[in-house]
Amino acid sequence: METQKEFDKVKFLKDQLKYLGFGEGEQLHKDLEKGINSKEQQFEIKTTSDKTLPGNKADFTLKFNKTESGGIFINSYHAKLTNEKNEEISHNFPVNRENSFTAKEAVNLMEGRSVKIEFHNPKSDQQETAFIQFNFEEPKTEKGNYLFQNFYQKYGVDTDKIVEKSNLIFDKPEYKENTIKSLEKGNIVKVKFQENDQIVEGKAILNPENRNLKLYDNDMNRLNTNKPLEGLEQDNKHEKNNVREQSIKR
Template sequence: MDRYERFYDAPKSLNEFKSYVENDLKAKAVQNNLYPKLSEEEKNDLLNYRIFIKENEFILENLQITASQRKAYSEKMEFGTTDGDYSLTKAQMDTIPNVIDGHTLSKNDKYELAFSLLEKQLYGESYELLDSGEILKNYLDENVFSRHRILTINEIKFNNQNPNIMETQNEYDPAQYPKLQLKYLGFGEGEQLHKDLENGINAPEKEFEIKTSSDKMMPGNEMEFTLKFNKIENGSVFMNFYNAKLTKENGDILSHNFPVNRVNTFTAKEAVNLLEGRTVKIEFHNPKTEKIEPAFAKLNFNEPKTEKGNYNFQNFYKNYGVDTAQIVEKSKLIFDKPEWKESTIKSLEKGNIVKVKFELDDKVIEGKAVLNPQYKNLSLYDQDMNRINTNKPLEGLDQDNKHEKNNVKEQSIKR
C-alpha cells in the first residue's frame, strides 16, 4: 500500500464510512478475544470512535486554486519567472489557517502549503495539503523514524475566526482524545487512570506521564507501562509514546519505547506479546520498496539496544512468504465452528497464545499455539505450555536455512 493511499481512498460520505467500519468490526474485535461476540453497545462504541476520529480531522474547504494559478506557481519555482499570475486572492488567503500544529504561518508559508509543501526544517516537520483538503504532517519520531498523520481541528487556528470556515468544525474536550487513546490501545478506562490523566492535563508542565500495569502476561511475568503525553499551545493533549517494561519470572527485565501514531501503533497487549518474544503483524515502512506494507515484526533481543534504548525489529514482509492461513491448514488444527478458524488466524497474527485443538497420536488434544513467522510454522503446546512439536518447518513450506538467515538479517531495522 502506498504511504498516502489510505488518505486518497478515504470514504467520501458518512454512510460509506459507517459501512466500512461495520464490515471491519470483527477484525478489530479479535485483538484480545479469540471468539468475539460483540454486543450492540460494543459495536456502537467502536463505530463512534472511528467516526470521532474522522469528524475531528480538519478539512480545508473552498480554497479553489485554479489550474492557471498552479501552472504559474510551478513555472516560478522551476524557472524563476512566469508570465502567469499565481497570486492568491484575499478570500483564498483567509481560507488558509493562520496557525497549524503550533506554527504561525507567514504569507510565504501559506503559499507553500497551498501550492506544494510547507517545510519546517528546524523542527524536522513538513505539511502537505492533500486533494481531500486534509493537511498531512510528516515528521520524525524519537527513533528518527518517518511518521505521518492528519492534523485535527484542535491543531488549527484562524485569526479572523471566520464563521463560514469554522462553523463545520466540531469542538471537543482536550481530555476526550487521550481517553480514547487509552481505551483503544488497551490501557482501559479505569477511574484511577482517568484521574491521573486529568491531573496531568491540569498541571502546568507541557509534558507529563502516567503509569499503569497489565494482567495479560504469561504466569509469573509482570508488566508496567509508562505513558508519555505532550500538550501543544492550543491545549490539545496527545500520547506520543509509551514505555513497556516486562519483568520476567526469573528476574530479567526487558523494556522498549513504543511510538503512538495513526499508522502502526502497537496496542498494550501487542507490546506484551513482543516483549515475551512473540511476533506481531502490523503495517511497517519497508525500506526496500519505500512503501507502508504489512509485516510480521519481532524484537531482536540478540542485538544491543539502540542509543534511544530500544531493541531493533526483525521484520518479515510480504516477499518473505508468510501465509498464516496455509500454516494453520497444514498444522491440522480442529475447529468446532468454521468462523473460529478466521478468528484464530487473526489472533495468531497479533502474537497471542491461542487456545486450539489438534490431533496428536490419533487423539484430539486441547492445547495452545503460537505463530512463528520466521520459520513459517506453529509452535504447539499442551495446556501447561509444555512444548509438543519442534521448530521444523511444515512440509511444503521449507526454505533454505542460509537464505532465511540472510533475509532475517536484511530485515532488521531500528524504530
C-alpha cells in the same frame, strides 16, 4: 462552550487509552485528568497490565505533551517487562495515527513473540505486510530500543496455510478466522488439534521464522518440533532482515 470542548478532549484521550489497551480504570482516568489540568507542558501516567505470562509483570509509563494551541497528545509509552527471574526487558513505543502498538502487542513482543504489521520496506520503498519480533541478540539502539527482526512477504509466512498444515480443529468456520487474527497479533491462542488420532485441547503460538505453529498442552509443555512447512524455497532466507527504526503502519 469551553466546558464542552474540554469534555470532548478528555473523552478523546480516554478513548485513545482504551483503544491502546490500557483500559478504563478509575485511577488511570484520575491520573489523566490530573495531568490535563496541571500547568506542566509534559506529564506522565504510570499503569500496569495483567496480560502477561504467569510470573511476568508489565509496567507502562505513558507520555503526554501539550501544544501551545491547547491540544494534548500521547506521544509514546515506555514498556517494561519483569520476569520471574527479576530480569527486565524494556522498549519505547511511539504513538501516532499510523504507528501504534497496543499494550498487549507490546507485551507479546517483550515476551519474545511476533506481531503482524504493515512495514515500510527500505529495499522497495513500499508498504508491505511483515511479521516482526525483537532481536534480543543485538545491542539496543541509542534510544534504548531493540532492533526488529522482520519477516517480509517474500519470506513466505502464510498464516492460513500454516494453520491448515497444523491440523487445527474448529467447531465453527468463524473460529478459524478469529484464531488466525489472534495468532498474528502475537497472542497465545487456545486451540484444538489432531494428535495421535485424538482431538487435543492446547495452545498455539505463531513462529514466523520457521513458518509453523508452536503447539503446547494446557500447561504450556511443548508438543511439536520446530520442523518448518515442507516445500518452501531456501532462498527465502535472505528476506529475513534486521532493521533499526522504520515506519510502521497499523
